Amino acid sequence: MADFDLGLVWFRRDLRVADHAALYHALTRCRRVLCAFVFDREILAPLPKTDRRVPFIHASAVELDHALRDAGGALIVRHGAPLHEIASLARECGVQAVFANRDYEPSAKARDAAVAEKLAGAGVAFFTFKDQTIFDHDDVLTGAGKPYTVFTPYKRNWLATLTPDALKPYASEDAFSALAKPPSSVKHAIPLLDALGFSATHALALPAGTSGALSLFDDFHDRMPDYHRTRDFPAVKGPSYLGVHLRHGTISIRALARSAHDAQRHGDRGAETWLSELIWRDFYFSVLHHFPQVGVPGDHRAFKPEYDRIRWETGDAADADFVAWCEGRTGYPLVDAAMRQINQSGYMHNRLRMVVASFLTKDLGIDWRRGEAYFEALLNDFELSSNNGGWQWAASSGCDAQPYFRIFNPVTQSEKFDPQGKFIRHYVPEVAALSDKDIHAPWRAKPDALKAATIALGADYPLPIVDHDTARKTTLARYDVVKSARNGPSV
Numbered sequence: 001m002a003d004f005d006l007g008l009v010w011f012r013r014d015l016r017v018a019d020h021a022a023l024y025h026a027l028t029r030c031r032r033v034l035c036a037f038v039f040d041r042e043i044l045a046p047l048p049k050t051d052r053r054v055p056f057i058h059a060s061a062v063e064l065d066h067a068l069r070d071a072g073g074a075l076i077v078r079h080g081a082p083l084h085e086i087a088s089l090a091r092e093c094g095v096q097a098v099f100a101n102r103d104y105e106p107s108a109k110a111r112d113a114a115v116a117e118k119l120a121g122a123g124v125a126f127f128t129f130k131d132q133t134i135f136d137h138d139d140v141l142t143g144a145g146k147p148y149t150v151f152t153p154y155k156r157n158w159l160a161t162l163t164p165d166a167l168k169p170y171a172s173e174d175a176f177s178a179l180a181k182p183p184s185s186v187k188h189a190i191p192l193l194d195a196l197g198f199s200a201t202h203a204l205a206l207p208a209g210t211s212g213a214l215s216l217f218d219d220f221h222d223r224m225p226d227y228h229r230t231r232d233f234p235a236v237k238g239p240s241y242l243g244v245h246l247r248h249g250t251i252s253i254r255a256l257a258r259s260a261h262d263a264q265r266h267g268d269r270g271a272e273t274w275l276s277e278l279i280w281r282d283f284y285f286s287v288l289h290h291f292p293q294v295g296v297p298g299d300h301r302a303f304k305p306e307y308d309r310i311r312w313e314t315g316d317a318a319d320a321d322f323v324a325w326c327e328g329r330t331g332y333p334l335v336d337a338a339m340r341q342i343n344q345s346g347y348m349h350n351r352l353r354m355v356v357a358s359f360l361t362k363d364l365g366i367d368w369r370r371g372e373a374y375f376e377a378l379l380n381d382f383e384l385s386s387n388n389g390g391w392q393w394a395a396s397s398g399c400d401a402q403p404y405f406r407i408f409n410p411v412t413q414s415e416k417f418d419p420q421g422k423f424i425r426h427y428v429p430e431v432a433a434l435s436d437k438d439i440h441a442p443w444r445a446k447p448d449a450l451k452a453a454t455i456a457l458g459a460d461y462p463l464p465i466v467d468h469d470t471a472r473k474t475t476l477a478r479y480d481v482v483k484s485a486r487n488g489p490s491v
């Protein structure tokens with residue numbers, strides 16, 4: 001006997017039918033189930049027409065609609081304010097309960113609280129489920145019942161807490177018979193991308209939807225055993241490139257973690273390292289949940305409050321440096337190649353995210369929040385928790401961040417992780433003719449070498465906008481304020 005006659009699954013960042021917690025719970029608790037997705041007008045309105053993520057979401061919603069139709073349902077798609085759209089859909093259709101997967105971002109939590117309240121006022125129940133993460137809220141806490149602030153013990157406990165049940169897929173497909181078509185009076189067609197204000201010509205080269213995620217995962221699966229050896233080299237096809245799919249839930253995190261966990265139990269070191277990255281993802285979600293001050297809209301705070309005392313560079317010179325960094329014109333080829341990669345594709349390799357974040361904060365002395373916002377605007381896989389965690393890791397202000405006196409040398413990083421300059425040559429053709437040795441620091445090349453490569457530094461390619469050794473000293477002095485702050489780390 002079902003708990004409800006009619007339920008509604010509200011899809012958000014979980015655009016798939018397979019192994020979907022909210023869908024499964026709705027199908028097993030309701031006699032009939034409708035499905036809906038809302039393009040949030042407030043989120044979309046400020047985005048440029050060329051934003052690459054909206055076509056990805058749109059294509060994924062179209063694929064989801066097809067999957068639901070094949071199973072006997074359909075996706076009702078609206079463009080508006082979720083608070084209004086979900087409440088009015090519930091009213092129009094006579095829904096008794098709304099089911100959704102949990103979101104951890106402060107603004108999403110506020111939205112969900114408002115929706116729950118409005119629905120409750122109309123006598124409609126609102127249920128949320130863990131789906132984006134393997135563990136959430138208080139699943140993995142210290143012995144004292146506190147959230148972890150260091151990754152390694154978190155990971156140890158995460159692995160100890162892992163039972164086969166935590167990775168078990170939700171068998172939504174067994175209950176598809178409860179899927180219902182929307183009443184004919186309910187407008188439900190998917191708006192065209194143009195009608196949403198976006199251009200299809202800027203669609204991602206990446207395949208969208210569950211089919212796209214599965215093809216990437218198939219491709220990665222055979223490379224997973226080498227992940228620990230290949231993951232740091234941007235010119236090598238090492239990582240999975242699944243970030244955008246995890247962001248929009250076109251593939252289940254349980255399926256990915258299950259695959260990595262099974263392989264690591266059979267001694268696969270690549271799988272073990274990859275699983276560790278998935279655990280970092282859970283860790284940063286946990287940090288955002290327990291310490292929401294790091295991600296308050298418009299006012300992101302340092303995880304370690306004393307780091308908010310740092311005086312970052314401001315003014316015209318800093319603004320010019322910031323623009324040079326954004327445009328890939330710093331004179332450091334690896335940094336420039338990385339910034340051109342994100343500008344051209346919306347993706348940046350993890351090693352390079354660390355390199356450019358360190359360069360912005362510790363070579364240019366620019367507030368990490370400016371870099372964080374730039375990534376937010378461009379990354380296809382933008383995830384508030386991981387982006388904030390990554391930036392605060394690089395700036396040393398974060399939860400389990402690198403110590404502030406650890407400053408990446410952009411030339412050494414380049415020599416180590418792009419030894420033949422293959423990645424640099426792809427994105428910075430101006431320096432492509434330099435030797436494998438000179439390409440990492442063109443300003444150190446002999447005049448003859450520059451001449452042979454037909455490069456006039458300062459004309460064809462910029463001279464470095466900052467001297468790393470000088471910047472290092474300035475940064476150590478800048479971060480001195482942290483040492484003297486109350487409760488600051490002693491170094």
Ligand SMILES: Cc1cc2nc3c(=O)[nH]c(=O)nc-3n(C[C@H](O)[C@H](O)[C@H](O)COP(=O)(O)OP(=O)(O)OC[C@H]3O[C@@H](n4cnc5c(N)ncnc54)[C@H](O)[C@@H]3O)c2cc1C
Nearest residue numbers: 239240241242243277281350353381382383386387390391
């Ligand atoms: C400054 C900075 C900003 C970042 N911003 C984001 C972001 O907005 N969104 C995002 O998903 N990741 C972010 N990361 C983490 C990491 O760079 C990306 O997850 C990874 O590069 C995505 O590529 P992939 O899917 O091929 O990853 P893979 O190497 O194949 O890893 C698989 C998945 O594990 C997770 N993962 C991997 N590394 C990390 C990590 N260090 N922290 C948290 N999760 C991780 C991601 O979900 C990733 O898709 C950031 C890192 C830094 C240093």
